[in-house]
Amino acid sequence: xxxxxxxxxxxxxxxxxxxxxxxxxxxxxxxxxxxxxxxxxxxxxxxxxxxxxxxxxxxxxxxxxxxxxxxxxxxxxxxxxxxxxxxxxxxxxxxxxxxxxxxxxxxxxxxxxxx
Amino acid sequence: xxxxxxxxxxxxxxxxxxxxxxxxxxxxxxxxxxxxxxxxxxxxxxxxxxxxxxxxxxxxxxxxxxxxxxxxxxxxxxxxxxxxxxxxxxxxxxxxxxxxxxxxxxxxx
Numbered sequence: 001x002x003x004x005x006x007x008x009x010x011x012x013x014x015x016x017x018x019x020x021x022x023x024x025x026x027x028x029x030x031x032x033x034x035x036x037x038x039x040x041x042x043x044x045x046x047x048x049x050x051x052x053x054x055x056x057x058x059x060x061x062x063x064x065x066x067x068x069x070x071x072x073x074x075x076x077x078x079x080x081x082x083x084x085x086x087x088x089x090x091x092x093x094x095x096x097x098x099x100x101x102x103x104x105x106x107x108x109x110x111x112x113x114x115x
Numbered sequence: 116x117x118x119x120x121x122x123x124x125x126x127x128x129x130x131x132x133x134x135x136x137x138x139x140x141x142x143x144x145x146x147x148x149x150x151x152x153x154x155x156x157x158x159x160x161x162x163x164x165x166x167x168x169x170x171x172x173x174x175x176x177x178x179x180x181x182x183x184x185x186x187x188x189x190x191x192x193x194x195x196x197x198x199x200x201x202x203x204x205x206x207x208x209x210x211x212x213x214x215x216x217x218x219x220x221x222x223x224x
Contacts, residue, residue, distance in 0.1 A: 004158075031209045033211070035214075037156070039156075042214050042215065042216060043153070043159060043202075043214040044214070045211040045212070045213065048209070048210075048211055050209070055209070056210070056211055058211075089156050091158045091159070093158075095209060101147050101164065101166075101207065101208065102164075103149055103151070103161030103162075103163075103164055104151075104159070104161060104212070105161065106158035106159045106160065106161075107158050108157055108158050109156065109157065109158050111156070
């Protein structure tokens, strides 16, 4: 079964450093999303991305965050200057173009720890 | 805020059917009902979705009431590996989904 792949599985970084979280969505999917989950809290929407531009973003997704699809396969989330409160699980998800009402396929996540 | 209401926790004996309820009284006509689950801190896993008809796949069955204001996810023979948090979500198209706290299902041996 096709999978959304995320790397790394765990990233530890110092406060103020830049991090890039990587995702390889399913090959025929064209809609991409980032969500995050702080330990013990709900899964929260960050941003959606289609046709090389942001479709929607949440209040969490401020100027410190950016997304990019640098090539035909990768989808990245960059945090420019990490804060302690950015520590969370970050999940990438995707949906196929031909099925707007299909469910999301989520990756297994990247655990980001900011120290 | 999530547009659904679920009990925070449920127990189910292994081998029995697990019936997880969800209220979505403000669902609009073109919104679907989706169910996902999350095991530990893994990524949410899609289970099933439906608009108004009952649906069944290899994982579960989804029963939606005629007025579409509530639904039930049925895991016909729960196993220990079905222990997870189950999320009921209403959404349409490619819009973002809003996760609530879900139902923590504990399958008991």
